[in-house]
Amino acid sequence: MEEKGNRKNADSIKKGKEMNDVYDRIAKKMDKMSKSQRKIAEYILNNKDSVAFMNVSKLAKEADVSEASIIRFATFMEYKGYPQLQKELQEKTREHLSMKERLTNSYTEYNDDDAGIAKIFNDDADRIQKTLSGLDFQTFHTVMEKIISARRIFIVAGRSAAALGTFFYYYLNIVMGNVELITSFNGDEEIMHNVNEEDVVIAITFKMYTRKTVELLAYAFEKNAITVSITDFMTSPVIKNSKYYFLTEAQLNTYLDSFVAPLSLINAILTYLGKYKNKELEERLTSLEAMWNEFDVFQ
Amino acid sequence: MEEKGNRKNADSIKKGKEMNDVYDRIAKKMDKMSKSQRKIAEYILNNKDSVAFMNVSKLAKEADVSEASIIRFATFMEYKGYPQLQKELQEKTREHLSMKERLTNSYTEYNDDDAGIAKIFNDDADRIQKTLSGLDFQTFHTVMEKIISARRIFIVAGRSAAALGTFFYYYLNIVMGNVELITSFNGDEEIMHNVNEEDVVIAITFKMYTRKTVELLAYAFEKNAITVSITDFMTSPVIKNSKYYFLTEAQLNTYLDSFVAPLSLINAILTYLGKYKNKELEERLTSLEAMWNEFDVFQ
């Protein structure tokens, strides 16, 4: 009882402090660091837990700098010496450890507000698990084959599902190269007029099903295209015009969809196809990467 | 076949191993121990994680025995010396740490190919759990307050993160009504020219960080806006210009991002704000719904 109440307080107080914790201070000082100091900072930030166990020489080796640089780093971070820095890192790791303990001990306690936040994450993770356990692998493989041998691939996703469609399109087109996206319905759908049995049409719609999406899929089905839908229930209006379908839970609350589960399904599809198209994809990616590096990417 | 077989085997091997790990060996030897050795054994078994960080004199004090007894204990356990024992304890703790991260994996068996597919879903669920366990609730609350009292809210998200930005924008604008989205950088960013300390700017970028996103956030930071970033590592280039930041794992493989975890974070933000803005939101929604019903929604 008391324990519980106090824990919450202790946590929030501690949490407030954490925004000024070792890691944060290191990250914020990175731009004032020399080259090897930045190396050390990066190593620490990317290996938080194991660094806590290292002595000077081990960390020096791992971060590929001299021992002296480690000491200088510690003093630069305003510690008396390495042992002080190490102590802070160890405390953080211990904290991390005990937090994980609490989280995985199922009956985690948060204060009212925090519990609500945590629940959203936990529910999202559950949605993914649920989607997986309802997944028909046979269907999955078949759809992958159809996508691979398709002449064109259309993705139809309206309104809020448009974001999912955009993401799916962005990567599927990198992998396959013959993809079209239809998210608005002001004539965009014209590109689908000559759809036929060589094409795959993937509709994405949930809950407040978008009329236009439903109609477009019906049209494609009529034209004998290979229709696939990603939707939420068997009672969804797209099901009857789908040759194949995937069910993923998407409802979060009255006004908001959680697209976490369908997104995970899309990840699975893209990864699968990426593996399949390995060689071609590599070429496509190296040229893309070159372009990105030139124009747009911040290292 | 490998995957499937190995998963089970790996587990049982691990279990088998664990039955012969440091802790187990200590426990099994307890009855052959002297009084102070038993004291030490008890202390170690009851404080597994913190013992990993202790040196001889600290452990001696904690277990209330002499330093010599600690050394004798280590040799009694057939280690060359204390450092060897300590190393094993540290390895166990590290293992413990990473095992917790894996805990959400389901233990279903799949065949070769299917295991790969299932792994993607499981990993995605893990990413969400990881994001939650690293979440600083204090920061979360503070950022929510800033969003609520902001004059304008800008969402900056380029390239593949644009999909996330679109989704976020779509709903955040329903909830708040004063949101602007910047996904391309061909003049769109002009709307941000007069950004100031009353505005919140949220940048979303991962891995191959989009230069323009980084620069825009830096600009906003310079103008003293409340800068928030959703990114993947503390070494991300947006961190140093972020007044607040959220870390969510986003890497799936070489060419593909998994946005499942940041999406779950966005869900949490939207739900939180939705609850807060309850009354206003309801009105906004009923009018929206009316519109949807009329034009676009298939029941």
Added chain:
DNA sequence: CAAATAATGAAATAATTATTACATTTGAAA
């Protein structure tokens, strides 16, 4: 209850680990 034996701790010593001093390299400015 001795006498022998085992267990323990304090303190000296050995080994390891952190820090400093100094030499070398790197990089920027003239």
Added chain:
DNA sequence: TTTCAAATGTAATAATTATTTCATTATTTG
């Protein structure tokens, strides 16, 4: 290019930590 300051690494030194020795205290056994 040359010069100088900053950054870095190497190696010597200081500090810390682990181990051993030895004196003392428990514990067992005849």
